[in-house]
Amino acid sequence: MNKLIGILFFMLLFAPILQGQQQHGSILEKVISIDRKNQPVAIILNELSQKAGIFFSYDASVIVSDRLVSINVKDTKIEDILNLLFDKNLFRFIEKEGHIIILLKENGSLPDTTTQGYKQEPFTNLTGRVVNQKNHKPIRYANISIVGKPIGTISNTDGDFILKVRPENKNELIAFSCLGYLVKEIPVKEIKPNDIILLKPASIFINEVLVNPTSPEMVLDKAIENINNNYFTQFMMNEAFYRETVKQDNNYINVSEAVLHILKSPYNNLSREDKVRVLKGRKIPEVNPLRWIDFKLQGGPKTITQLDLIKTSDTFLDPRFRHLYSYEINRVIWYQGHPVYVIRFKPIRNVPFLCYEGEIYIDRETFAIWHINFGLNKQGLKLASKLLIKKKPRGFKIRTIKADYVVDYRQFGPKFYFSAARASLIFKIKDRSEKVNSLFQSTSELLITDLEQSQIRRFPRNQAFLITDILTETIDEYDDKFWGNYNIIKPGENLVKALKNFRLKK
Known part of the structure; x- marks a missing residue:
């Protein structure tokens, strides 16, 4: 029943961890x-x-x-x-x-012509900070994308962004948008290095009376009925950026990042799982190494794709479990230039199952889902620890403090696609000898940076990232110039400081 509880599996283990290596032929x-x-x-x-x-x-x-x-x-x-x-x-x-x-090659130079198929014109790196025009406070998780194309990124927790634009898109417009602000479009050539992008706050509420009363259940039914109309019914290849971080109290203990290919199966075949493979990855092992335990995230790049709730349809979207929840249309707002229902949901009292509470943003005209934010309530948090922690050493007590998720969809032409997801969990971990008494916080972020229709139907078995895999054990160590022209989520200031400290220690 609870499909999403597998979004983040952790293994709490005694340190040190011994890893074996296999040798392979060239x-x-x-x-x-x-x-x-x-x-x-x-x-x-x-x-x-x-x-x-x-x-x-x-x-x-x-x-x-x-x-x-x-x-x-x-x-x-x-x-x-x-x-x-x-x-x-x-x-x-x-x-x-x-x-x-x-x-x-390091000493190689490209030909003067393109007859051999080599590009001379470099990518354009757009950098800056998105801020509120009224009070100049940074706007976190603002969308930055090429108008009319499924290429983009989001601002980080400090409002900072970096977007790498291909040469063929150098004359396009860049759209900056966020809930509660007017959309702003700026030509690529007019964006300066480390530019400050001002977004004007706007009233998002629609002041009108609905002549025909609408129930939230009806809106949810319409959203399900229109899945084939609103989402791709072909195989799509998504390029994505994924980051997972783990902190003990205020210190980063692990940072891992990867560029992925996600093979999205058609939305009219919900029984077929999406496939994931890692193109490039880097890790910063033991930024602040722990003496007593090791905290690992299992299946991260694979399991976070299950936050595509149009496919996984967890309890609050599944009509079969609707009786476990209460729903209300909380308001009608403008979102991404569209009138949108905001449906608030929460579990009914004394439900003996793991349930969520949150909000669903559904387009009033197309009934496409734009955004979902949800998390576990107090009762759910009590049940969560046994399910979220897959393995732990004896003598440790673990309590789940927080489990929150955010899912976003974007529009590309007439269709919508799964564009971003974020999962945040906090655990209180103690052992009987009081050697460990800490808060552990894990954050996983996924951002779709590009997509196109695909003729591929599956990845070779040895390339697929499995739900049992651990990203930190499959990728290489940190490299300053690692990402090249891949679009990523720019790390926030606190994470940048952790990276600098790591480099100083090397």
Whole structure:
């Protein structure tokens, strides 16, 4: 019944943790055959990926993925195939954990023309802070996106943002929006480095009387009935950024980040799960190492995709469990330029199950869901600890203090898509000897930065990130210039300080 309780699984373990490593042969030495004429480089790489059970990562600012190539080889090493696709005088290939990274050589320079399919024009990095025009306070989690395209980011807890714009989008408009503010559109070329973006507060309430009384249950029914109309019924490939942090009291003890591919299955086939694979990842192990315990998040990049509630349909959206909740239309507001019902829900008294309370924002015209924020009430928090903590050492008492979730959807053309999610949990952890008496706080964030229709139906088994995987055990350590041209959520000031401290300790 409670599907979302698996969103964050933790393992509380005694330190130190011993990790084994497996040795593998070179994947560049794998031998395959391929015959394709006038196909984009991206398609060729996808076929190599499926045949060899590997994955490729490259910088889109120097390689044109839609460059047409022809290739016909039999029983040939992958390294030799790559040398046919890319100039070996310019590029090098590095293998890491089952995937190959295509990089420009340090002393290499790109050709003066684009006949070989290489881009010279760099990405444009837009940076700045989104603030309230009236009081100049930072606006957290504001949406920043290219108008008419599913490409964007969000501001962090300090209102800061960074958006990396492809050369072909340099003449586009950037939209800045947030609940309670007027949307502001600015041309890419007019945004200065570290710019201050002022958003004007606006009244979001619609002052009108509904002639035909509307029940919240009817609105929820309409939202479910219109899923196929409002959401994609094709396979979609989403590029996403994911970050998970763990703090003990006021100190970061773990920071992990990754760029993901999420293969979204059609919304008219809700029984098929979305698939996740990690393109690039980095971690900062033991920013402030613990002596007694290790706190780990299991399945993070995979489980947070279950916050796509249109698919998972947890209790408060599932008609079968509606009797466990009370609903009311709390208000009607303007949201993203649309009239939106805000439905407030909470569990009825003395429900012996894990239930949530929160708000659902549903478009009054299309009945698409725009936003959901929810969390566990007091009774739910009492039940949560046994379900959220998957493993703990003896003698430890764990109490769940907070479990809150936020889910956002955006519109792209006539369709809506799962665009962002955030999960925040706080635990009080004590042991009998009082060696540990701390608050542990975990925050997981997911941001969809781009999407396109996909012909791929599944990932190779060795690439898929599973619900049993632990991100910190599958990625590499911190690298300052790691992200290249991938869009990410800019880290907040407190996290930046933790990163600086980590670099000083190295």
